[in-house]
Amino acid sequence: MGTKLMFFSAFYPQMDGQIEVTNRSLGNLLRCLVADQVTSCDTVLPHAKFSFSNSVNRSTGCTPFEVVYGFSKCQTLGSTVQEGDLVLVRLKPERFPPVSFMKLQAHRAGPFQVTKKLGGNAYVIKLPFDFGISHVFNIEDLTEF
Incomplete structure (x- = not known):
């Protein structure tokens, strides 16, 4: 895929802002999921992780799961759908x-x-x-x- 691993500290102004964009996206996702359940936000964390890991990124065209493991966790169906599935x-x-x-x-x-x-x-x-x-x-x- 041509990715390059870069290490840097937080709030370093010369970086390209990828971490900040990811953190903003995660914050928005958590705000949506927690909305009325502020006291039990720990119950939505697994849902947030799954949702974020399986959402397609516009810049890569892949999910974070696909980038790490090389295949999609949520495959769409082909012509193999059977009655009873x-x-x-x-x-x-x-x-x-x-x-x-x-x-x-x-x-x-x-x-x-x-x-x-x-x-x-x-x-x-x-x-x-x-x-x-x-x-x-x-x-x-x-x-x-």
Whole structure:
């Protein structure tokens, strides 16, 4: 990948600011996750670590996990989805009524069971009744659990 390891002290003005950008991103993530749970913020730290490690960086085009280990921890599904498999579904705002989808709502939900394959790239997923959205998902919106 062509990365170069550099050691430096904090607040050193001649550096390129990568650490500060990372710290700002982590701070924003923690503020979003902790929001109403300030007294139990220790319970969201594993979620924050997982989320940060598996989010794609704009400059590298990879997740931090991929940079370190060479492969993605959250692989998207190929054509190997079988009925009965458990998947996570991507929740898009356009699937919900305009007022019901919040900005800080989870981007994925699950695990849910695949109940049927419709064609080459559409699947019926067994969702809870209170979701109120279509049970048919495109392969791009599914992730193996």
